[in-house]
Amino acid sequence: MQSINQYLQLPILEEKNIILALKREDLLHPFISGNKYRKLKYNLKAAREKGCSTLLTFGGAFSNHIAAVAFAGRERGIKTIGVIRGEELQDNWHQNPTLAQAYENGMRFKFVSRQAYKEKDNTEFITQLKKQYGDFYLIPEGGTNPLAVKGCEEILVAQDSEFDVICTCVGTGGTVGGLINSSHQHQQVLGFSALKGSFIKETISQITIKKNWRLITEYHFGGYAKITNELVVFINNFKAETGIPLDPIYTGKMLFGLYHMIKNDNFAEGTKILAVHTGGIQGIEGMNTVLKKKNLPLLE
Numbered sequence: 001m002q003s004i005n006q007y008l009q010l011p012i013l014e015e016k017n018i019i020l021a022l023k024r025e026d027l028l029h030p031f032i033s034g035n036k037y038r039k040l041k042y043n044l045k046a047a048r049e050k051g052c053s054t055l056l057t058f059g060g061a062f063s064n065h066i067a068a069v070a071f072a073g074r075e076r077g078i079k080t081i082g083v084i085r086g087e088e089l090q091d092n093w094h095q096n097p098t099l100a101q102a103y104e105n106g107m108r109f110k111f112v113s114r115q116a117y118k119e120k121d122n123t124e125f126i127t128q129l130k131k132q133y134g135d136f137y138l139i140p141e142g143g144t145n146p147l148a149v150k151g152c153e154e155i156l157v158a159q160d161s162e163f164d165v166i167c168t169c170v171g172t173g174g175t176v177g178g179l180i181n182s183s184h185q186h187q188q189v190l191g192f193s194a195l196k197g198s199f200i201k202e203t204i205s206q207i208t209i210k211k212n213w214r215l216i217t218e219y220h221f222g223g224y225a226k227i228t229n230e231l232v233v234f235i236n237n238f239k240a241e242t243g244i245p246l247d248p249i250y251t252g253k254m255l256f257g258l259y260h261m262i263k264n265d266n267f268a269e270g271t272k273i274l275a276v277h278t279g280g281i282q283g284i285e286g287m288n289t290v291l292k293k294k295n296l297p298l299l300e
Contacts, residue, residue, distance in 0.1 A: 004027065005021040005023050008021065010241060016265070019271070023274055024244075026251075031071040033280060036067075042148070044076065053078060054133065055072075058140065059142075061089055062287065064249075064250075064279065070103075073107065074105040080105075081108055082102060082108070084112070090111040097282075149177050153182040154182070156183065160274055161184050163187065163274040164188065164272045165187065165267065166274050166276070167190045167275040169191070169251055171195065171224075176191035181207070183210070188214065191213065196217075196224070198217050216257055224249070227248050227287065228296075231252060234252065234255075234256045236299065238255065247278075247284060258273070
């Protein structure tokens with residue numbers, strides 16, 4: 001399955017003589033969106049080969065990964081368990097659009113405190129989960145592991161070699177790692193972090209030996225899942241101008257940052273840029289519940 005490259009025609013691009021195409025990974029699958037489709041591809045194959053009948057993974061309240069794993073499990077007849085960050089969700093998860101949909105797709109939840117959630121990579125914590133649920137195929141938070149990286153290496157295809165710059169959003173590092181691995185020597189890969197800080201650099205460095213990449217950390221808008229009026233306006237304007245919806249946690253922040261860099265002449269005239277739309281549109285409904293509480297404009 002292959003996504004399409006949609007070339008954007010906007011005044012700022014013509015003014016700066018920049019070519020920008022958006023790789024529509026969000027169109028790969030109606031429910032297993034974008035990079036989640038890529039990350040799960042080989043993990044689901046491995047689970048089947050090992051004879052595992054249950055998938056267990058981790059995520060937050062509006063996690064694209066949780067939504068994707070739940071649907072993938074339903075599609076393949078595999079049980080799914082989501083270890084969810086935040087005990088406060090235990091009594092009202094049904095009011096959360098992402099979790100409610102995951103439940104309808106067969107996922108069952110274990111809610112843990114934010115402190116306990118930090119232990120998700122520890123052997124003892126995993127052992128306790130196996131005592132409770134029996135044997136399962138473990139998929140890390142965000143889906144990033146070597147098999148996920150392998151899947152993300154398939155995002156770029158032969159014709160993408162014409163681009164000078166490849167851009168993607170960064171959460172757990174698997175998508176950008178795969179893109180770096182499959183990029184060409186003449187290309188630069190820019191990863192726009194959705195998280196505050198630059199700690200993910202270490203993870204990316206463990207995924208790839210290539211040096212043609214840079215982590216952009218200025219456009220997180222306060223941190224993971226944080227959003228401002230300025231970002232909402234940008235996402236809504238972008239959809240009005242292009243017809244393309246953006247998620248507010250990842251791709252919206254990436255394109256905001258990319259447009260800001262273009263406006264400020266960070267790219268040479270004539271640069272050809274390919275930005276990857278990693279999906280995540282399911283998170284818009286949940287984010288709008290947060291925006292309502294903050295009396296901010298809603299995402300359209």
